[in-house]
Amino acid sequence: MAPSVADITPAEGRYSSTKLPVNKAEDKGPSYPFYAPYFDVNEKEPPIEVFEHSDPGHRANPAKPNLLTKDAQVSHISPYLGTEIRGVQISQLSKEGLDELALYTAERKVLIFRDQDFKDIGPDRQIELARYFGPIHHHVTSGNVKGYPEFHVVYRDVKNEFFKDYFGNDRLNHTSWHSDVSFERQPAGTTFFFILDQPEVGGDTLFGSQVEAYNRLSPEFQKRLEGLRAVHSGVAQAEMSKRLGGPIRRAPTEFEHPIVRTHPVTKEKALYVNQGFTRRIVGFKQEESDALLRFLFDHIAKGADFQIRASYEPGTVVVWDNRVTVHSATPDFSPTFRRHAVRLTPLAEPPTA
Numbered sequence: 001m002a003p004s005v006a007d008i009t010p011a012e013g014r015y016s017s018t019k020l021p022v023n024k025a026e027d028k029g030p031s032y033p034f035y036a037p038y039f040d041v042n043e044k045e046p047p048i049e050v051f052e053h054s055d056p057g058h059r060a061n062p063a064k065p066n067l068l069t070k071d072a073q074v075s076h077i078s079p080y081l082g083t084e085i086r087g088v089q090i091s092q093l094s095k096e097g098l099d100e101l102a103l104y105t106a107e108r109k110v111l112i113f114r115d116q117d118f119k120d121i122g123p124d125r126q127i128e129l130a131r132y133f134g135p136i137h138h139h140v141t142s143g144n145v146k147g148y149p150e151f152h153v154v155y156r157d158v159k160n161e162f163f164k165d166y167f168g169n170d171r172l173n174h175t176s177w178h179s180d181v182s183f184e185r186q187p188a189g190t191t192f193f194f195i196l197d198q199p200e201v202g203g204d205t206l207f208g209s210q211v212e213a214y215n216r217l218s219p220e221f222q223k224r225l226e227g228l229r230a231v232h233s234g235v236a237q238a239e240m241s242k243r244l245g246g247p248i249r250r251a252p253t254e255f256e257h258p259i260v261r262t263h264p265v266t267k268e269k270a271l272y273v274n275q276g277f278t279r280r281i282v283g284f285k286q287e288e289s290d291a292l293l294r295f296l297f298d299h300i301a302k303g304a305d306f307q308i309r310a311s312y313e314p315g316t317v318v319v320w321d322n323r324v325t326v327h328s329a330t331p332d333f334s335p336t337f338r339r340h341a342v343r344l345t346p347l348a349e350p351p352t353a
Helices: 095-108 123-131 210-215 219-225 235-243 286-302
Strands: 073-076 083-086 110-113 152-156 190-197 205-209 229-233 254-258 260-262 269-271 278-281 307-310 317-321 325-329 339-344
Touching: 095 110, 095 190, 095 317, 110 307, 123 190, 123 339, 205 210, 210 269, 210 286, 254 260, 278 286, 317 325
Parallel strands: 083 110
Antiparallel strands: 073 083, 110 317, 152 339, 190 317, 190 339, 205 307, 205 325, 229 254, 229 278, 260 269
8 A cells, every 4th residue: 555645745754753642452443444644656646726715704693503502612712712612513503504614613723522422424425414505625645435535534554554654754853734635726725634543642733823823913014925925846746656656646736816715704814824735935035035935934834923733632523714724744753653533625716816
């Protein structure tokens, strides 16, 4: 089986701690083997066609009575992003509730739903719910589920041959901030991630608000950024897959997007650059582009006061808005534990300033 290279960048480093717990129990395999990552180097996808997109949040009742019912237990993690929700089942939401979910995700950036039955409702229903928010992205390189290219499978265990590559280079810092598939013409919007197996310690996801990252800049600096565009590229990801013997399902893409984008529903402005896929600023010489992007990447990465850490429990589903956030895996868990999760990635409108 060929390894996955999805969302792997040189920022991920070698695991070296010997102090985390060791799983001594007999390994009986993944709890949900149906979602085991599937790789077929002969699998091909057509180019993604341009489509009209209207965000469901436009239709939402701002009071959110169909989402935040009397049973909902809501706890905000940060003033800028992140809300934990209990007492609401995503799978039971009406169309009105899904509209309100889109709006609330845009407003709070990251929603962490606990005690969900989402992982048990079956692939067709999972896809149906996610597709409400836009056409689902089929990843160019990552493991998917056999017969279901909509699923992006995240899987690590001690037997996975890719583990050595996942932790196998010489960076001191393991984080790699990115927005999913920002290299597409119409990148990701409201995104779903559900956990199937998680390590006893570690394996969280970091999220940062690109809205607050923009707001922290001085007005004069904001003015300088507006109107600038940057190239986002999926070429390096595809080349890595090729080197490791993995699939390349369609030709990798590169597109220009505004450095400052406006959310179509909330009208908030956000930075739209990320370390994972943003390569250069259009119209700048190389040294100028490198210097400005380095500053922005550093600003985003160091903004601990507009970041959160999402942890996982059995039944956790995280819903976030890729248009106004960045995130990073934290590959800090012992390789003796399994981490298995699935992402469904609806695409949205082309970014606009």
